[in-house]
Amino acid sequence: MLDTALQFIEANKANALDELKQFLRIPSISTLPENTGDVRRAAEFLAAELKRIGMENVRLIETAGHPLVYADYLHAAGKPTVLCYGHYDVQPPDPLDEWLSPPFEPEERNGNIYARGAVDDKGQLWMQVKALEALLKSGSLPVNVRVLAEGEEEVGGEGIAEFLRAHPEEVKCDVALVCDTELFAPDLPTLCVGLRGMIYTEIEVHGSKTDLHSGMYGGAAPNPFVALSQIIAKLKDADGRILIPGIYDGLQKPTDAELAAWKSLPFDEEHYRETEVGSSELTGEPGYSVLERTWARPTLDVHGMPGGFTGAGAKTVIPAKALAKVSLRLVPGMTPADTFRKLQDYVATIVPRGVSVEIRMIHSGDPIVVGTDNPFIHAATEAMHEVFGKETVFVRGGGSIPVVGDFARQLHVPTVMMGFGLPDDNLHAPNEKFNISNFYRGTESIVRFLVHAGQ
Incomplete structure (x- = not known):
């Protein structure tokens, strides 16, 4: 079975890449209402391909937002069931x-394919589809497989979370496979075993009942943007330490073994600063390494402050309201609900005179750490070792994949996070890319993982 599947992958490389390009041409931007039809079109494209390769019970599952795509193949009696997860929605391409x-016309350059969604997550989802096709062409699957793909990962994943809460029996499995992470370095097989959670909020400050002329009212009327800036300035100190009372209480620190493993990784801080961040220096909490700060410490960031006058020229207006989009990344020992409450309580104590503040939760996700001593992690480790010829390393990720926490809570199963992106793939940024050789190596690794899981 394995040899036949690998031969099929090799013989159909060009077809697989051409199909991925078709998938990438669909601008399935989940956050923009004007792209709702495109998101559904991407779901239908994925469902049609799953049906074509021989998966069964293929259907769209409607949610309050964008649909889920489901398929299964459950003919491996006595074998475990693997839930293959991915998302077909993408971020906006701006600027x-x-x-x-x-961004939606895929182009090959320098051994990469460039397009929005190339690595996050259409390319990595397509690896799973092509791995299943290769095994099905060899006769059958070595394990039972369910596929569940969503179209709302980039906007919080509320639809899939609600489905898992309401219908866990429909996706009963022994392990979930998520291909939405990255290799720590080129040619270094990597399994992600931890993710930060998050809360994404909007802080809105209200001042006057309407916009005012700054010449007539400046000096008497409160300015919501000034007030908002004062609030934001009190959320963190100059060293990057979050000032919300109690925010660091009860944090679960990495083990000594994890910290030792992180120190052994091929990480050059100066190279990271120059090539990935591009700033004059790195910032953050003193006393912690870059990997600790990005993988195992809470952070708070401001993403935008829309409102007021931002057009060309001048307009001397005191806006009636100001808004900031603010998120916190969470680590084990923190929960979204408790963190949001602490943020609300603290902001209430620092509101400047003359304004009122409203804080809204947009979406959230729990932090997660997966134990490495289970047979599915072992199967993934062996699969990647066979493909890359090197020992697999375990890392955490600084980002959030909310559904991983849902799998743990609702399905009570571990997740194997086996991704094949690279640190410089420009996720959520212009010129997003996916290394084409990693696309093929990822497909082979998934085939080998499913075979090992069946053993």
């Missing part, structure tokens, strides 16, 4: 003028 090629 468009920084793309070297159109």
Whole structure:
């Protein structure tokens, strides 16, 4: 079975890449209402391919937002069931003028494929589809497989979370496979065993009942943007330490073994600063390494402050309201609900005179750490070792994949996070890319993982 599947992958490399390009051409931007039809079109494209390769019970599952795509193949009696997860929605491509090629017209350059969604997550989802096709062409699957893909990961994943809460029996499995992470370095097989959670909020400050002329009212009327800036300035100190009372209480620290393993990774801080961050220096809490700060410490960031006058020229207005989009990344020992409450309580104590503040939760996700001593992690480790010829390393990720926490809570199963992106793939940024050789190596690794899981 394995040899036949690998031969099929090799013989159909060009077809697999052409199909991925078709998938990438669909602008399935989940956050923009004007792209709702495109998101559904991407779901239908994925469902049609799953049906074509021989998966069964393929259907769209409607949610309050964008649909889920489901399929299964449950003919491996006595074998475990693997739930293959991915998402077919993508981030907006802005700013468009920084793309070297159109974001929804895939282009091959320098051994990479460039397009929005190339690595996050259409390319990695397509690896799973092609791995299943290769095994089905060899006769059958070595394990039972369910596929569940969503179209709302980039906007919080509420639809899939609600489905898992209401219908856990429909996706009963022994392990979930998520291909939405990255290799720590090129050619270094990597399994992600931890993710930060998050709360994404909006802080809105209200001042006057309407916009005012700054010449007539400046000096008497409160300015919501000034007030909002004062609030934001009190959320963190100059060293990056979050000032919300109690925010660091009860944090679960990495083990000594994890910290030792992280120190042994091929990480060059100066190279990271120059090539990935591009700033004059790195910032953050003193006393912690870069990997600790990005993987195992809470953070708070401001993403935008829309409102007021931002057009060309001048307009001397005191806006009636101001808004900031603010998120916190959470680590084990923190929960979204408790963190949001602490943020609300603290902001209430620092509101400047003359304004009122409203804080809204947009979406959230729990932090997660997966134990490495289970047979599915062992199967993934062996699969990647066979493909890359090197020992697999375990890392955590600084980002959030909310559904991983849902799998743990609702299905009570571990998740194997086996991703094949690279640190410089520009997720959520212009010129997103996916290394084409990693696309093929990822497909082979998934085939080998499913075979090992069946053993």
